[in-house]
Amino acid sequence: MAPYNCSVQSGALKKVPHTLCVVSSPALRRRLKRSLHASGATVEFCDSVTQASGREVPKLLFLDQQSRQDAELPHLLQVMDKQGKVVIIGESIADNAFVQLMRQQPFDHVMDAEEPDESEILVTSVKLLTGDIFGLDKYLGWGADMTTSVVRDYEGKRDALEQVAAFAKESGARRKILGRIENVADELLMNAIYDAPAAAKAGLSGQDNLHFEVGPNQAPDPGAKPATLTFGCDGRYFGMSVVDHYGELRKKSILDNLLRARESGGRPRAGASGAGLGIFFVLASASRYIANIHQGVKTEVICLFDMRLTGREAQSCTGSLHIFTADGTKPS
Numbered sequence: 403m404a405p406y407n408c409s410v411q412s413g414a415l416k417k418v419p420h421t422l423c424v425v426s427s428p429a430l431r432r433r434l435k436r437s438l439h440a441s442g443a444t445v446e447f448c449d450s451v452t453q454a455s456g457r458e459v460p461k462l463l464f465l466d467q468q469s470r471q472d473a474e475l476p477h478l479l480q481v482m483d484k485q486g487k488v489v490i491i492g493e494s495i496a497d498n499a500f501v502q503l504m505r506q507q508p509f510d511h512v513m514d515a516e517e518p519d520e521s522e523i524l525v526t527s528v529k530l531l532t533g534d535i536f537g538l539d540k541y542l543g544w545g546a547d548m549t550t551s552v553v554r555d556y557e558g559k560r561d562a563l564e565q566v567a568a569f570a571k572e573s574g575a576r577r578k579i580l581g582r583i584e585n586v587a588d589e590l591l592m593n594a595i596y597d598a599p600a601a602a603k604a605g606l607s608g609q610d611n612l613h614f615e616v617g618p619n620q621a622p623d624p625g626a627k628p629a630t631l632t633f634g635c636d637g638r639y640f641g642m643s644v645v646d647h648y649g650e651l652r653k654k655s656i657l658d659n660l661l662r663a664r665e666s667g668g669r670p671r672a673g674a675s676g677a678g679l680g681i682f683f684v685l686a687s688a689s690r691y692i693a694n695i696h697q698g699v700k701t702e703v704i705c706l707f708d709m710r711l712t713g714r715e716a717q718s719c720t721g722s723l724h725i726f727t728a729d730g731t732k733p734s
Contacts, residue, residue, distance in 0.1 A: 419443045419531045422460035424451055424469035430491065430517050434464060437523035443531060451475050460486060462530055466516075467492040470509075479508060487530045492516045495685065496719040498661060505657050510725040518722070522690070526724060535694045535726040536702050538632050538643035548634030554626075559591045562631050566642065573635040579707055582687040586705050587631070587642055589680045594629030594646035597680075598701065602648040639689070640707045649699040653725045656681055656693065691720045696728035 421443040423434050431447055438445045443462065448454045451465075451472035459482055469475070470490055479488070487510070493500050494514035503509065511526060529535045538548065549569065553562050566587045570580050633642040663682030685691055688705035695701050711717075 419461040420458050421445050421462040421464070421527065422448065422454055422457065423464040424448045424454060424472075425464060425466040425491065426468060427466065427516065430466065433517060433520055434523060437520045438462075438527055440524055441527040441531060443527065451478055454478060462486070462527060463488045465490050487511070489513070489526060489530075491518060494719065494721075495660070495723050498664060501657055501661055505654065510653060511723070513722045515721060522722065529726055533728065535728055536645075536700075538634065538641050538704055541690075541692070541704060541706055542634050542639060542641050543636035546634045546636035548632055550630060550632045552628045553591055553595055553631055554628040555595065558628075559588070559595065562591060563587055566631075566633055569633060570635070570640055573640060573709070575640060575707070575709060576712060579640075579709065579711065583640060583642070583707055586684050586687050586707075587633075587644075589684055590642070590644035590703055590705070591629060591631065593680060593703075594644050594701075595626065598629075598646040598648040598650050599626040601650040635709065638709060640709055641704060643702055643704045645700060645702045647700050649695055649697045649701050651693055651695055651701045651703070653693075656725065660685060685720045685723070686718055688720050689717065690722040690724075692722075692724045692726070694726045694728070699728075 419442070421438050421441075423431065423438075423445065425431055425434065425447070426449065435445055435447075446457065446460075448457070451469055451474040455474065455478070463478070463482065463486065465475075465488065467490075470493065488508055489511040490509050491513050492515075493512050495501050495504070495512060496514075500512075504512070511530075513522065525540050529540070539546075542548070549565065551558075551562055551565065553559050563584060567580065567584050570583045575583060627647040630645040631642065632645075633640070635641070659679075659681045663679050684703075684705065687707075689708040689711075690704075690706040692704040692706075693701065694704070
């Protein structure tokens with residue numbers, strides 16, 4: 403029988419979601435236990451996927467690098483509920499072979515740290531268990547001041563970038579991190595005010611091969627919906643969120659564009675307008691990349707930048723990639 407907590411809601415007992423963790427590291431187990439208990443889920447640990455056979459089917463499954471390669475994993479994935487989610491710990495999207503695997507498997511969340519922050523585990527698990535996926539505030543510490551602005555066109559984008567740069571500099575961002583923040587903000591806003599409406603109009607989900615050379619005199623589609631930029635800093639992370647009201651981004655597009663850009667060495671392909679370089683540079687710049695997608699309705703891309711890193715320490719590939727979808731739809 404599935405466990406229940408003692409709270410009563412609308413005259414019925416509230417079912418507690420079940421989480422299964424197939425990880426070997428004692429330190430990681432302790433982190434997961436603390437974080438997942440805080441999320442309100444029951445937590446069960448197994449030494450192998452085989453050992454998990456016959457146990458309660460989990461709502462949320464955490465795997466480390468070793469268990470991810472277990473030959474019995476495909477069977478477990480098949481019996482998991484259609485809404486069940488998988489989080490991989492200890493793998494990296496810097497590995498093209500793993501990115502290829504993500505394209506084929508329901509691996510929509512990956513953290514490359516062998517012992518990720520409890521805060522990241524908690525936010526990820528709560529979002530997956532509740533379906534409440536949108537909002538930069540989930541990733542910045544309580545009390546962090548955040549600024550929001552609406553961006554409609556190239557001139558508005560330019561003003562927004564000046565605001566972001568000034569805020570990041572005032573927050574203490576080092577020169578290299580500051581440059582990354584500015585470049586990512588520029589790319590995300592371009593996607594939101596030009597690429598997303600163009601993709602929706604053309605019926606090209608995922609914005610494949612769309613990205614335009616836009617000048618200050620070029621206006622977006624007159625019927626385009628404005629983008630919303632939010633940014634803030636909690637002392638450790640500088641975070642930004644860009645929302646478009648189209649919901650055209652897809653997991654397949656993110657991964658395919660990343661692989662294409664790597665194959666070309668980060669150079670545009672002849673005859674391709676975008677060649678996926680935008681997502682390539684964003685993933686090479688941010689410490690964490692989060693895509694929240696309500697298909698056909700809204701996309702929010704959140705990027706976090708670790709303010710503690712020096713230019714020498716700054717990573718060449720994001721350490722965490724998360725793709726959340728609303729209404730129970732699977733990333734496509």
